[in-house]
Amino acid sequence: xxxxxxxxxxxxxILDPQGKAVEHAVSALGxxxxxxxxxxxxxxxxxxxxxxxxxxxATEEVCKKLLANPVMEDYHIEIEKx
Amino acid sequence: xxxxxxxxxxxxxILDPQGKAVEHAVSALGxxxxxxxxxxxxxxxxxxxxxxxxxxxATEEVCKKLLANPVMEDYHIEIEKx
Numbered sequence: 319x320x321x322x323x324x325x326x327x328x329x330x331x332i333l334d335p336q337g338k339a340v341e342h343a344v345s346a347l348g349x350x351x352x353x354x355x356x357x358x359x360x361x362x363x364x365x366x367x368x369x370x371x372x373x374x375x376a377t378e379e380v381c382k383k384l385l386a387n388p389v390m391e392d393y394h395i396e397i398e399k400x
Numbered sequence: 401x402x403x404x405x406x407x408x409x410x411x412x413x414i415l416d417p418q419g420k421a422v423e424h425a426v427s428a429l430g431x432x433x434x435x436x437x438x439x440x441x442x443x444x445x446x447x448x449x450x451x452x453x454x455x456x457x458a459t460e461e462v463c464k465k466l467l468a469n470p471v472m473e474d475y476h477i478e479i480e481k482x
Contacts, residue, residue: 322434325407325442340443344462351448351458352404358442360407361422366433376433380426 320365320373323396326386327358361385364400373397402447402455405478408468409440443467446482455479 328334337355344352363380367373377395386393410416419437426434445462449455459477468475 327442327444337443337445340466341445343466347462347465349458349462351455352462353446353448355443355445358444360409360440360442361419361437362409362440363419363423363437364435366435373433376431380429380431380434383429384422384425 319400320367320370321398321400322361322363322365322373322377323398324361324363324377324381324385325358325394326361326381326391327394328356329390329392332390358391359385365397370397370399401482402449402452403480403482404443404445404447404455404459405480406443406445406459406463406467407440407476408443408463408473409476410438411472411474414472440473441467447479452479452481 334356336357341355365373365376367376374395374397381393382388416438418439423437447455447458449458456477456479463475464470
């Protein structure tokens with residue numbers, strides 16, 4: 319059994335209005351040292367599989383077909399044996 | 401300048417209906433090896449600061465006051481020098 323940890327981030331070239339809103343809110347809280355906030359998604363799930371390579375293949379398939387929008391988003395996968 | 405990478409996850413004891421919905425969708429796609437999907441948020445931002453400890457303090461403040469709901473969510477911080 320493996321644990322897949324997936325980070326989905328907007329591509330650098332895509333504007334992130336949600337991140338901008340958070341940046342303003344942070345500044346309004348009084349923290350002025352924070353800039354360039356980018357919001358993304360984080361997904362964790364368990365994958366059955368004989369090997370890490372197999373778990374990675376399943377995770378990539380799920381990312382490409384369902385979790386990430388390949389036009390606007392990048393994904394980053396970490397696999398951990400559990 | 402530091403880059404803060406924050407993962408926000410629902411606490412284990414909190415039900416995650418969004419994760420359940422993704423799990424069903426993954427299964428409907430034909431991938432049967434994926435279980436226990438948990439959805440979270442991923443936030444990246446730059447922090448000005450003299451030291452990693454200072455950047456971490458600012459990041460923790462932002463997490464506690466704004467990004468995470470401490471009743472339902474946990475946060476995990478990574479700081480990277482950039």
